[in-house]
Each structure stands twice: as C-alpha cells, then as structure tokens.
Amino acid sequence: GEDVEQSLFLSVREGDSSVINCTYTDSSSTYLYWYKQEPGAGLQLLTYIFSNMDMKQDQRLTVLLNKKDKHLSLRIADTQTGDSAIYFCAEKGRGNTDKLIFGTGTRLQVFP
Amino acid sequence: GAGVSQSPSNKVTEKGKDVELRCDPISGHTALYWYRQSLGQGLEFLIYFQGNSAPDKSGLPSDRFSAERTGGSVSTLTIQRTQQEDSAVYLCASSPFGGDTRRNIQYFGAGTRLSVL
Numbered sequence: 001g002e003d004v005e006q007s008l009f010l011s012v013r014e015g016d017s018s019v020i021n022c023t024y025t026d027s028s029s030t031y032l033y034w035y036k037q038e039p040g041a042g043l044q045l046l047t048y049i050f051s052n053m054d055m056k057q058d059q060r061l062t063v064l065l066n067k068k069d070k071h072l073s074l075r076i077a078d079t080q081t082g083d084s085a086i087y088f089c090a091e092k093g094r095g096n097t098d099k100l101i102f103g104t105g106t107r108l109q110v111f112p
Numbered sequence: 113g114a115g116v117s118q119s120p121s122n123k124v125t126e127k128g129k130d131v132e133l134r135c136d137p138i139s140g141h142t143a144l145y146w147y148r149q150s151l152g153q154g155l156e157f158l159i160y161f162q163g164n165s166a167p168d169k170s171g172l173p174s175d176r177f178s179a180e181r182t183g184g185s186v187s188t189l190t191i192q193r194t195q196q197e198d199s200a201v202y203l204c205a206s207s208p209f210g211g212d213t214r215r216n217i218q219y220f221g222a223g224t225r226l227s228v229l
Binding site: 031033035040041042043044045048088092093097098099100101102103104105 | 116143145147154155156157160162167168170171203205207216217218219220221222223
C-alpha cells in the first residue's frame with residue numbers, strides 16, 4: 001500500500017545542521033514534497049523535487065533523493081529557533097489522482 | 113484574498129449534530145482538496161475536486177461525510193451526525209493545476225479545528 005514514513009522527533013542546537021529523513025513506497029512518484037507546519041497554522045510548502053533529480057538546493061535547504069532506496073531527506077543548514085516546527089514529506093498518490101500521501105511528520109526542536 | 117481561506121477557524125459541536133466547513137480556494141485554482149489531521153491518524157486525504165466534479169473521494173471515512181464545490185470555487189465539507197472520533201483539524205488546499213504529471217503544488221489553508229463533545 002501507500003505509506004510514507006518519518007522519524008517522529010529531532011532535536012538540534014541552534015547553528016547546527018538538521019537532517020530529516022523520509023521513506024516512501026511508490027517508485028513511480030514523479031514529485032516529492034516537503035511541507036512545514038508551525039503551531040496552529042496550515043502547511044507551508046518548503047520545496048519539492050522531481051524524480052529525475054538526485055539533489056536540489058534552495059538557500060539553506062538541500063533535498064536529497066535516492067530513488068533506488070526510496071529515500072528522501074531534507075537538510076537545513078544553520079538551523080535557527082524559527083525552524084522549530086513539524087516537517088512533512090509527501091508523495092503523490094498512485095493512479096489518476098492528485099492527492100498527496102503524507103508522512104507522519106517530524107517534530108524539529110531547535111535549542112538555543 | 114491571497115491565500116486559501118477556511119471558516120470557521122474553530123468549531124465546537126455536540127455529538128449527533130451536523131456541521132459545515134467552508135473553504136475558499138485561491139482565485140483561479142481549478143483543483144481543491146480536503147484533508148484531515150488527527151492525533152491518531154496523522155494527515156489523511158479525504159476528497160479531491162477538479163472544477164466542480166470529484167474524481168477521487170476515496171478518503172471519505174463514511175457516508176456521514178460529503179462535500180460539494182460550486183462554481184469551480186467555494187467548497188463545503190459536511191459532516192452529519194458528528195461523532196467524537198470526527199474531532200480533528202480539517203485542512204483545505206488548492207492547486208492551479210490538475211492532472212497526474214504536473215507539479216501539483218498544493219497551497220493550504222490554516223484549517224478548521226473541529227471538536228465534538
């Protein structure tokens with residue numbers, strides 16, 4: 001079935017790098033996404049990667065995609081306290097649907 | 113408005129009552145989605161609209177749940193005879209595109225927090 005998995009928690013010190021990992025199941029996924037959710041807010045798209053890419057960099061964010069292992073990661077450089085939030089990876093559902101299948105979310109806590 | 117707007121932001125209701133949740137997508141977006149976020153189930157898809165039709169309603173948990181979209185814009189999610197397990201945050205998203213090969217970037221509203229007592 002469709003299943004996207006993430007670790008639940010990550011704690012880092014301010015200024016360090018954070019790496020959030022995700023595994024997905026659908027090898028035919030064309031796009032994979034990272035969303036951020038701050039307390040009481042909706043989901044904000046951070047970045048996405050097309051499946052023919054191995055890496056995408058956008059300022060402090062680096063996305064790595066390993067299609068063979070169906071593994072996606074998000075690296076945040078120079079993590080700040082404002083980065084504390086829940087991070088969701090998502091893949092597009094199978095078949096003729098535009099729904100997104102979300103991971104369980106990783107709660108990132110940044111300590112000063 | 114610039115973003116996806118949902119109302120109400122909070123709704124408290126009694127078990128057995130019906131509730132309606134509203135979503136105003138970003139102007140011009142043809143696709144609209146409803147998701148539910150709850151502690152036990154995470155973030156789960158409910159239904160997807162392309163224009164006024166719903167090609168995928170596979171995530172609706174029971175026949176107490178229904179949704180409609182009119183004029184290719186506003187959507188209403190209705191829950192009849194609410195149960196305590198319906199308590200969750202209901203999120204709406206819209207996208208300018210549809211189709212299975214497009215980027216399908218979905219823009220989310222802040223959600224409606226539903227509490228069923």
